[in-house]
Amino acid sequence: MQEQESRTTSYATLAAGPDFRHELEIKRSRFITVLRRADSEEAARDLVAGLRREFHDARHHCSAFVLGPDRDIQRSNDDGEPSGTAGLPMLEAILKRETVPGVTDLSDVSAIVARYFGGILLGAGGLVRAYSESVSAALERATLVRRRRLRICEASVPHSAAGRLENDLRAAGFVMAETSYTDQHTVLRMAIPDDPADLSAATERMLSFTAGTVELIAGGTEWIDVPLP
Template identity: 70%
Template sequence: MENEDDSRATTYTTLASGPDFRHELEVRRSRFITVLRRSPDEETARSLVADLRREFHDARHHCSAFVIGPDRMIQRSSDDGEPSGTAGIPILEALLKRESTPGVTDLSDVSVVVVRYFGGILLGAGGLVRAYSESVSAAMDLAPLVERRRLRLCAINVLHEEAGRLENELRSSGYVMAGTGYGPRHTTLQVALAADEEAISEARSRLASLTAGSAELEPLGTQWVDVPR
């Protein structure tokens, strides 16, 4: 389990867990294949470039960028042979300027590679900047996103026969469920709460009401948790 870190952020937006997301755009006969990967670290981000170089080995360019960390402190980009400043930076800026909600730019833990197949028509510097930027923006319009929050995990031990009902009632009450474990006699439900005492107190009261006081809330520590948007 992750503990509290030095990040000042308590929430940001990222790709939903799952396979790489792909989108293709054609601009004046050139193909721009955009691939997005959720990347919590540089190794994962760089592996996307390596993977796509092998898959699209006959493409001229594999331009890339990534932004990592709750505070978006790690940022890199590469033009990969395109004229300087026409690919990597536009890709990175498309990530950094992406609004998860109006006025909020907090996308992170995302790597992008745009594979370009030249179509025989020169686009010029301005055309390349627009094409790379638009290819990433179009992919982001369709990609599945989640909100990632730093929350306090709490455990609830209940009898197996009561677990399903309690989990459904907690979900119906708006609580974020973060996992389930099974023991010989009890099921352990994990619920993710805002990391403050008021939220803990409210959850304890709600749990007491739902279980007639038979279950208790056990704080486990803080962790980053995906919350559907």
């Protein structure tokens, strides 16, 4: 669905893996931020539900999430804090996070802040700063990747030649997708920018590495994680 509806070909997101957690203490209140990569509203809301159970004794479970390559799904919830003092500052922290200098394209991110009240009122301004800082500090420490929509191309090679060829392709800077196997062959999958010039260059490189014996077959596009530059 994303490929059909969006012209975006690249955006930043959290690295796949376990939730990322970070805690701040501000005037005796504990602010526990949990970040999760989520590609649907259902996944984002599952995080909220799970943390309500885990931090069942926290006074507030405020949330914000941004979804989609175009960041067209944005939600936030103050969960009992004064209106506009929690969810919205959290949302803005995600939207304003620079993933490279001058670029704010972070998406598919769900953030929850569980607050344990410390007995000292922070006031509206203090709450805005606390929730914003909590998410910003967590994002600064989290591992981010770039998610790119790339053309997947396949090359079938004998099992005995696959390891060396894959190493050569990686050394040449190609992004490798998931490998598959048949009885006689290893199917290497390369993720290439969806551009005729890049596809032509990859085809020539494959022919060069294999003395013209292996054909590169272009398939569809997929979203692939690559390291941030």
